[in-house]
Amino acid sequence: MKIGLGFDCHPFDETDGRKLILVDETDGRKLILGGVIFEGETGLVGHSDGDVVAHACADSLLGASGLGDLGQHFPDDKKLESQDSIQMLKEVVRKVRRAGFLVENIDCVVVTDHPKISDKRDQMQKNLSACVRAPVSVGGKRTEGMNVGKEGITCFAVALLNETENKY
Numbered sequence: 001m002k003i004g005l006g007f008d009c010h011p012f013d014e015t016d017g018r019k020l021i022l023v024d025e026t027d028g029r030k031l032i033l034g035g036v037i038f039e040g041e042t043g044l045v046g047h048s049d050g051d052v053v054a055h056a057c058a059d060s061l062l063g064a065s066g067l068g069d070l071g072q073h074f075p076d077d078k079k080l081e082s083q084d085s086i087q088m089l090k091e092v093v094r095k096v097r098r099a100g101f102l103v104e105n106i107d108c109v110v111v112t113d114h115p116k117i118s119d120k121r122d123q124m125q126k127n128l129s130a131c132v133r134a135p136v137s138v139g140g141k142r143t144e145g146m147n148v149g150k151e152g153i154t155c156f157a158v159a160l161l162n163e164t165e166n167k168y
Contacts, residue, residue, distance in 0.1 A: 004064025034124025051085035
């Protein structure tokens with residue numbers, strides 16, 4: 001068995017002066033967490049679609065399997081701008097399986113004061129579980145007004161892998 005810890009954070013697109021990558025030119029950047037769009041919420045600055053939950057899951061899988069980190073596999077590159085993070089996670093799962101590991105489960109903790117994730121938690125878990133072909137749980141934690149929860153969203157993920165004799 002192998003365990004990996006993943007982490008990702010992105011600021012809301014209104015908190016700094018960085019150039020934004022717009023997913024939707026009419027509405028601005030969408031907030032996407034666990035492959036779910038949170039309508040009417042401020043999106044996150046990021047090179048891809050900014051899905052911190054999918055990114056933390058991917059990093060936890062890469063770490064547990066000894067395959068590096070997300071930036072090594074998906075570097076900041078113009079060709080990858082606004083890339084769907086769920087597709088990135090699927091590619092990471094393929095690499096992990098090819099390296100001889102099966103995903104047993106992933107547990108994620110999303111840290112933010114806003115938005116509440118409880119209404120969309122089930123759909124996030126379904127999306128992520130289907131993507132990694134194993135149970136993925138998602139929980140939310142508030143920072144009780146500390147700046148980290150006001151300026152963006154952070155996610156931690158822990159993955160458990162089982163080493164197999166087969167490489168896929």
